[in-house]
Amino acid sequence: MAEWSMLTLVGEDRPGIVAAVTEVLFASGCNLGETAMVRLGGNFSMMLMVSRPTDGCALDEKLSSVMERFGLQLHQSAIIGELHSHLQPNLQLVVYGADRAGIVASVTAKLAEAGFHILDLRTDVGGSSRDPIYVMEIEGYADQEAAELEQRLEPLRQQGVEWRLSTIDLMVG
Amino acid sequence: MQILTYPDPQLKHESLPVERFDTELQAFIQELEETMRAGPGGVGIAAPQVGRLQRIVIVDVSSARKPVPNHGRMVLVNPEITQWKGMAVGREGCMSVPDYTGNVIRAEAITLTAKNEFGEHQEFQCEGYEARAVQHELDHLDGLLFLDRLVSRHRDLFRRKVYQ
Ligand SMILES: [Zn+2]
Numbered sequence: 001m002a003e004w005s006m007l008t009l010v011g012e013d014r015p016g017i018v019a020a021v022t023e024v025l026f027a028s029g030c031n032l033g034e035t036a037m038v039r040l041g042g043n044f045s046m047m048l049m050v051s052r053p054t055d056g057c058a059l060d061e062k063l064s065s066v067m068e069r070f071g072l073q074l075h076q077s078a079i080i081g082e083l084h085s086h087l088q089p090n091l092q093l094v095v096y097g098a099d100r101a102g103i104v105a106s107v108t109a110k111l112a113e114a115g116f117h118i119l120d121l122r123t124d125v126g127g128s129s130r131d132p133i134y135v136m137e138i139e140g141y142a143d144q145e146a147a148e149l150e151q152r153l154e155p156l157r158q159q160g161v162e163w164r165l166s167t168i169d170l171m172v173g
Numbered sequence: 174m175q176i177l178t179y180p181d182p183q184l185k186h187e188s189l190p191v192e193r194f195d196t197e198l199q200a201f202i203q204e205l206e207e208t209m210r211a212g213p214g215g216v217g218i219a220a221p222q223v224g225r226l227q228r229i230v231i232v233d234v235s236s237a238r239k240p241v242p243n244h245g246r247m248v249l250v251n252p253e254i255t256q257w258k259g260m261a262v263g264r265e266g267c268m269s270v271p272d273y274t275g276n277v278i279r280a281e282a283i284t285l286t287a288k289n290e291f292g293e294h295q296e297f298q299c300e301g302y303e304a305r306a307v308q309h310e311l312d313h314l315d316g317l318l319f320l321d322r323l324v325s326r327h328r329d330l331f332r333r334k335v336y337q
Contacts, residue, residue, distance in 0.1 A: 084271075084272045085272070086272050086273070086274075088274065120326075169237075169238075169239055169241075169264070169302060170214075170264045170274060171216060171263060171264070171265050171266070171302060171305050171306055171309065172212075172213070172214045172216065172265070172266040172267065172268060173215060173217035173218065173219075173232070173267060173268070173306050173310055
């Protein structure tokens with residue numbers, strides 16, 4: 001059985017990074033599992049679940065020329081890889097407000113109290129440097145009714161945080 | 174009956190209209206319904222999902238987790254959508270595409286005509302969740318999977334229906 005690693009690569013965003021990295025992985029006999037790659041503040045960050053054949057091939061060595069070419073930093077950790085076991089989100093929360101410290105912490109604290117399991121979270125900063133707008137999108141699972149969660153989140157409005165909770169009604173056919 | 178899963182090529186084929194409404198058809202439809210009800214949370218099924226390339230689907234959202242407007246058990250043979258209204262993004266999965274779900278844009282309300290298993294003409298007006306299920310199943314008859322209609326999970330083009 002193949003071993004799984006989580007590779008994290010970060011560097012200044014430049015066209016061609018994904019193609020160059022995945023080409024090396026493919027040529028080394030690796031398979032990709034689930035990945036997330038996104039541009040964050042002008043940096044390109046990649047998280048890749050990679051299975052490598054157990055021939056002891058050192059991925060950092062194989063990737064070294066690409067890392068040098070694009071100025072990438074690599075972190076590698078052995079993980080227990082679990083594919084084909086997605087958890088299905090039933091709630092989506094969109095939050096926005098004027099940029100302020102602690103918005104992520106205060107919202108996620110309320111969610112954690114409610115036993116809300118975060119499956120996907122993205123934050124972004126729009127607006128201008130004078131008037132930034134902070135936007136957060138969360139998908140997750142909770143046993144609680146949406147109305148109960150809404151009650152818990154209600155106090156955030158007094159702090160100038162706007163939010164909208166909606167159910168994700170999966171249709172399987 | 175066994176549900177075919179992607180990449181079975183039969184799922185990408187166009188299905189043919191039903192011409193004979195006989196006991197064989199009725200027996201098949203009963204088996205198809207049993208297969209749908211045995212599946213994991215399936216609220217609809219199309220004949221090509223079990224390898225029969227004919228224009229037959231069953232939809233029943235009456236036991237969906239959250240109660241929604243519905244017509245109960247609908248057997249739709251040779252169905253045609255005649256009117257579409259509105260658009261909405263919703264999360265879909267498919268018994269033929271295990272362990273993957275994604276966002277798809279569908280009409281919010283539809284009018285459709287179809288025969289039932291006895292060849293009798295019927296007309297339905299469906300909305301919301303039921304309309305989504307019908308459109309998903311009818312796609313199967315044209316060899317289309319929800320994967321062919323995926324839109325971004327992170328950049329919704331339309332606002333999702335708000336919980337109230
Ligand atoms: Zn399907």
